[in-house]
Amino acid sequence: MELPTANVDLGPKKIEHEKEEGPLLHCDFCDIEVVHNLAQMFMPGLACACVDNTTGDPFNTPGFVAVDLRKEMIEFVTQKSELFVAESIISEGGPDGEALEHPFDIISYFVDEFVNSKRNLWSQFSGWLLSDKREDKIDDFIQEMEVNGFWPLDRRETLAKDLLKNVDFKSSFHCSMSFNSAEDLANHVDACDFRTVICQNEGCNVRFSAGQLKEHDSTCDFKIVPCEQKCTANILRREMDRHCLTVCPLKLVNCPFSAIGCRSTTAQSMIRKHCSDDIESHLFLMLKGIHQPASSEDLQRRVEQIVQTSSRSKLAEAKDVRSFKRIVKDLEVKLGSLEVSAEEKTSTEEVAKNEDREENRTSAVNGVNKEDSEHRK
Template sequence: MRANQQQAAAAAEPTVSTNTDPAGGSGRDDSDSTVDPADKADSLAENARETAVEATVSTNASDPAGSCGGDDSDSTVGPADEGGCDSEPASAPALCEFADVETLELLSARLLNTMATRVVQGGLQPSDAMAEVRGLLSEKLSSAKKGPRGLAVLHARLEKLEARRSFGGRFVSNAADKVAGKARELEVRGEYRHGGRQRLALQLVQRYDTTREWHCGCDMEQLGSTERERHLTSCVFRPVGCSHAGCTALFSARYEAAHDGSCEFKVVRCALGCKESLPRRDMEAHVAGPCAMRPAECPFRALGCLAPGLVQGEVASHLEEARDAHLQLAMARLLQQDQELSELRQAMTEMRAAAETTAATSASAAASTIAGLQKKIAALEAGQAAAQAAAKKSAAQAKDTTAALATRLAKLERERG
């Protein structure tokens, strides 16, 4: 069930139109008048009464077969009139023309989409597409016990129409967009407007809904005036509007209780039990925010206050009543923190002393190591000096020896000569 649906008045234009046409149209008859939300329920009820009263004293525009949902599944009807959706057969019993609002709305949109599809993809003129759809009123219904029944047969035939290729029809790119555009174009024309399509949809529902699952079809001529009046205000298919301020939903009366149980505009008592009453759609924000019965925690919970069952509306009184207890908790926490701070200071002093001791020990060890290294360096330097002196001495001795040998060699050469 959709929230915003069109009124399914039987023989008159709908007085309220709030739903958007799924086929791409506006979903509103230009001739429809707008009803103030505050007076919507009364206006719809009065309109439904007037519509149905007219139906009891005039010809029925919706059941070409003359049975309006009876079991005569093999009956046929004469050819559909050549006009728009408003053409009416002349001799039919006066039946209750209330039908399921949502079913009529969906079928009305489907009819517009089917006609637009036939124009775009089938190459038909709008009047020919209309004639094809109206032709479904005269098609024979199968008496077979198996296979599709009721409105399933109608939708299957609409699908067959949409898939049909007329002579001259061709494949169309972006077909969905073009069909939607054609549907909007057709809807501004008088015979394709919402009100006319609603009446054609009602005729089709009365024709194909042989079990009367989606429409009433009661024989009003068999009822006395009092019974007729009672039926007009009690029929489960009569269109009604939500009575809650701000809600524009339209639906059949049989869904009134279900809608009331979920309507977001209905004023209900707070789910948590506070004294507030507010629209259902605002309840989530209410219970999560300002609700006095929202579960809450004491601001002193971190200090140890575990007040059980505390709610938002009791926080202020709890703070006042437990002020002394909260002060004691705060003092205990301050003393605890002071003790912890003293322990931290003592630990820091001990760590600093240990660090200084470690530093002194490390410095002494470093000095000893340095002294040892200095001694080794001095010994190495002394050894290097001795080696250099020995080398110089050896060099001088070698020089003297070389000079002596040279002198002796010179002497020997003179003696030979």
């Protein structure tokens, strides 16, 4: 049958022009992450189809049907991907329809459709699809295919690229540029946002498209970055949390004297300065624990006495509550007993008397109870 020639200009000029320009050359780059994820998804899909197709059949095994089902699967998803854009335009009114999804989701759906179509009756109605044994058998078959090199990764990635280009009509995940000469294409390849690059941070071997460099660099665990707490250190991003929580000099820590009531927090590198600057307040808190009945005025006078009769450097030597308390007690021995005001002394004596009366009353009650108990016997 002859091809129609109506409305087709086959004049000499156009033919000569096409011969001069030659066929268009297309850039072959795609989003390497999407391609890799698709390639990794094909193997489990094929394993599911093989296992579900042969389960309950004593004459077939997953390995026996793998070659044929792989061929059918490739043909099925390829045909679906080629029709995807046209079907989307019809169903959604155009390529911008909101129902269209990410290429990975679209192709995954095609693979699931194929897997579902290959389930035999036993698999569909026996409860096999929900069994743990099915998952184990699929995992074992995936491992068997990988060990035997049944479907190499590079071949799966080639298929993934073709499918991706078919469904990615917006060119969000592949380069759609074409060129008239190999030179133009070569110049473009060196600058294409979809060309594959490897992270240059030492220890990171992640591959991604060049256009994603900035995004990857902002999260790469192996990038050396300044300390988040603004110290002078530059460290690996992956070690940031440990650095900030342990060795960072600007890590906020509680005062060593928090056990006796100091509520200050300060940078780890400034803790000694804090202890030196706040000797009087720490002294007050320590004396308050030692001389509980004493008034604030009496304790404050005692603080002044200790500071006047000893060097601040000696008190600043204390690194914790225990050593600080020992120094304070040694200084108090030299100063003698704490002088308590008359009003405070009276109050203290009254408290002591009340405690004695309460103790005597308790003893008397216990004695009566004992006599009653003996009388009953």
